[in-house]
Amino acid sequence: MTNLFGHVGRRFFTFLQDLSSLYYLFRETLAQTAVVLSDGKKRRQARLLEQVDEVGTQSLPLILAVSALLGIALTVLVSFQLKEFGALSYIPGFVAVAIFREMGPLITAVIISGRVGAAFTARIGTMKVSEEILALETMAINPVRFLVVQRFIGLLLALPALTVLANFTAVFGGFLFGSTRLGIRAETYVRETLDVISFTDVYSGMVKAVVYSVVIVMVGCYRGLIVEGGAEDVGRSTMVAVVSSTLTIIVFDTVMTAAFYG
Numbered sequence: 176m177t178n179l180f181g182h183v184g185r186r187f188f189t190f191l192q193d194l195s196s197l198y199y200l201f202r203e204t205l206a207q208t209a210v211v212l213s214d215g216k217k218r219r220q221a222r223l224l225e226q227v228d229e230v231g232t233q234s235l236p237l238i239l240a241v242s243a244l245l246g247i248a249l250t251v252l253v254s255f256q257l258k259e260f261g262a263l264s265y266i267p268g269f270v271a272v273a274i275f276r277e278m279g280p281l282i283t284a285v286i287i288s289g290r291v292g293a294a295f296t297a298r299i300g301t302m303k304v305s306e307e308i309l310a311l312e313t314m315a316i317n318p319v320r321f322l323v324v325q326r327f328i329g330l331l332l333a334l335p336a337l338t339v340l341a342n343f344t345a346v347f348g349g350f351l352f353g354s355t356r357l358g359i360r361a362e363t364y365v366r367e368t369l370d371v372i373s374f375t376d377v378y379s380g381m382v383k384a385v386v387y388s389v390v391i392v393m394v395g396c397y398r399g400l401i402v403e404g405g406a407e408d409v410g411r412s413t414m415v416a417v418v419s420s421t422l423t424i425i426v427f428d429t430v431m432t433a434a435f436y437g
Contacts (some may be wrong), residue, residue: 193397200319200397201389204327207320211328217320223332226325230291231333235340237290238283242341245282246348249273254357263357267364268371270349275376276436279342281428284387287334288420292395295326296416299399300409308400323396330392335384342380379435386431387424394420 211217253269299322302308308318346368353359398416402408 196401197393197397200323200400201393203319204323204393207317207324208327211320211324223325223328226329227333230287230326230329231337234287234290234333234337238286238337238341239344241282241286242279242344243348245278246270246274246345246350247352249278249345250349250352250357254353258357263353263359264363264367266353266357266359267349267367270353271346271368271372272376274345274349275342275372275380277428277432279345280338280380280383280387281424283338283341284334284384284391284424284428285421287330287337287387288391288395288424289417291330292391292420293413293417295392295395296399296402296413297409299396300402300412303400303402304405304409318400322400323392326396327389327392330388331385334388334391335381338380338384375435379431383428383431386427390423390427391420394423 249270250266253266254263257263257265257269299308302322308322311318311321350361350364350368353364354361395416398412398419402412
């Protein structure tokens with residue numbers, strides 16, 4: 176029992192230490208982001224468009240495929256219930272609300288967390304164990320500006336755009352299934368969708384995407400910066416980064432959904 180309490184206490188203090196370190200990393204990232212954006216030379220050196228392409232464009236096929244399948248799956252599930260009541264015309268509204276308010280931003284963030292967040296941790300962690308970060312500090316180059324800022328800005332631009340595309344792709348997937356398999360007329364589907372979707376639904380998704388971007392970058396880069404040891408520790412930190420960012424995204428999603436619609 177003593178060992179159990181000791182283990183819980185150590186994990187709790189480690190959690191508080193991680194929170195404090197993430198706060199200082201986020202504050203330093205904001206400061207260095209302001210420096211980069213205000214200086215044209217540093218902005219060009221950061222290669223922001225390349226970062227947007229890496230985290231956004233290269234993730235697009237996966238996001239679109241998953242979103243289309245998600246829209247179809249939601250339509251099938253909702254139609255299974257509403258068909259018994261002869262209320263198939265309500266399907267577009269149900270599907271659109273579920274996607275724009277919840278499923279679209281959440282699924283997109285989870286996919287990006289697993290694909291991009293893990294890559295951030297692995298790359299920075301590899302640089303840490305090979306002492307490349309120490310070399311940057313020796314040359315008086317700020318590691319946060321050199322390694323974190325470009326990823327921070329890139330994901331802030333890419334994830335909201337991916338979320339918008341994912342939302343519309345999922346709705347379009349539901350539209351295709353509803354119009355071809357359920358016999359819902361195309362104009363009826365479009366009208367019901369537009370009648371239900373509000374500005375708050377779109378706006379809340381964008382706010383969620385921005386928050387998820389910060390979570391993914393901060394957790395992924397932080398886990399890479401604190402790697403100690405060798406390749407095994409890089410793999411362990413990558414796993415912890417994906418699990419931690421996914422859990423944090425779900426927690427923030429619950430809080431923001433309750434704030435917007437509670």
